[in-house]
Amino acid sequence: DAGVTQSPTHLIKTRGQQVTLRCSPISGHKSVSWYQQVLGQGPQFIFQYYEKEERGRGNFPDRFSARQFPNYSSELNVNALLLGDSALYLCASSLEGARRANSPLHFGNGTRLTVT
Amino acid sequence: DAKTTQPPSMDCAEGRAANLPCNHSTISGNEYVYWYRQIHSQGPQYIIHGLKNNETNEMASLIITEDRKSSTLILPHATLRDTAVYYCIVRVRADKLIFGTGTRLQVFP
Numbered sequence: 001d002a003g004v005t006q007s008p009t010h011l012i013k014t015r016g017q018q019v020t021l022r023c024s025p026i027s028g029h030k031s032v033s034w035y036q037q038v039l040g041q042g043p044q045f046i047f048q049y050y051e052k053e054e055r056g057r058g059n060f061p062d063r064f065s066a067r068q069f070p071n072y073s074s075e076l077n078v079n080a081l082l083l084g085d086s087a088l089y090l091c092a093s094s095l096e097g098a099r100r101a102n103s104p105l106h107f108g109n110g111t112r113l114t115v116t
Numbered sequence: 117d118a119k120t121t122q123p124p125s126m127d128c129a130e131g132r133a134a135n136l137p138c139n140h141s142t143i144s145g146n147e148y149v150y151w152y153r154q155i156h157s158q159g160p161q162y163i164i165h166g167l168k169n170n171e172t173n174e175m176a177s178l179i180i181t182e183d184r185k186s187s188t189l190i191l192p193h194a195t196l197r198d199t200a201v202y203y204c205i206v207r208v209r210a211d212k213l214i215f216g217t218g219t220r221l222q223v224f225p
Contacts, residue, residue: 042203042215056211090159101148101210107159
């Protein structure tokens with residue numbers, strides 16, 4: 001079975017530009033979450049979507065936005081890129097999302113974003 | 117902030133059991149303990165989770181103390197491919213995981 005897939009795998013952008021990252025969850029999973037992992041640190045929560053509605057938001061500026069589509073795939077958008085946005089962006093999916101803490105998250109291998 | 121404390125690094129000989137400890141003294145009664153690992157340049161991989169009882173799956177065993185203030189992840193026969201950063205997470209909210217800095221496990225031949 002296919003796991004969580006993310007595209008692109010690598011991306012280089014210039015300061016001030018905008019970027020869109022894409023995620024396809026595991027088949028049957030209705031919840032998608034986004035995490036940012038800066039080099040040397042653990043992943044940090046950005047958003048969670050369940051049934052196309054935002055169910056959770058981390059401590060990130062409004063330059064970060066996301067959405068979930070009817071097929072449960074998701075996009076993460078980052079506007080006005082800063083050098084500090086350089087990171088590995090991880091997508092995770094789960095069956096139940098915000099409703100149950102007993103539903104494990106399964107992560108993709110991420111998109112490596114470099115801002116120059 | 118993460119509610120867990122883990123040693124920053126550990127070593128284990130190949131073929132031996134790797135026992136990774138985690139302290140979570142402020143855990144609440146309905147909060148789950150999750151373990152993930154991250155191999156370099158990959159996304160975190162789910163290993164196991166539990167609430168009160170010990171759990172076992174094809175990857176590992178999770179031992180939770182009776183007072184739930186600490187737990188141990190056991191990899192019964194470590195291989196070189198188990199070299200990774202292991203994260204112990206107390207899931208406070210259903211919508212997110214709060215990662216700490218984890219334990220870097222090095223399995224040597």
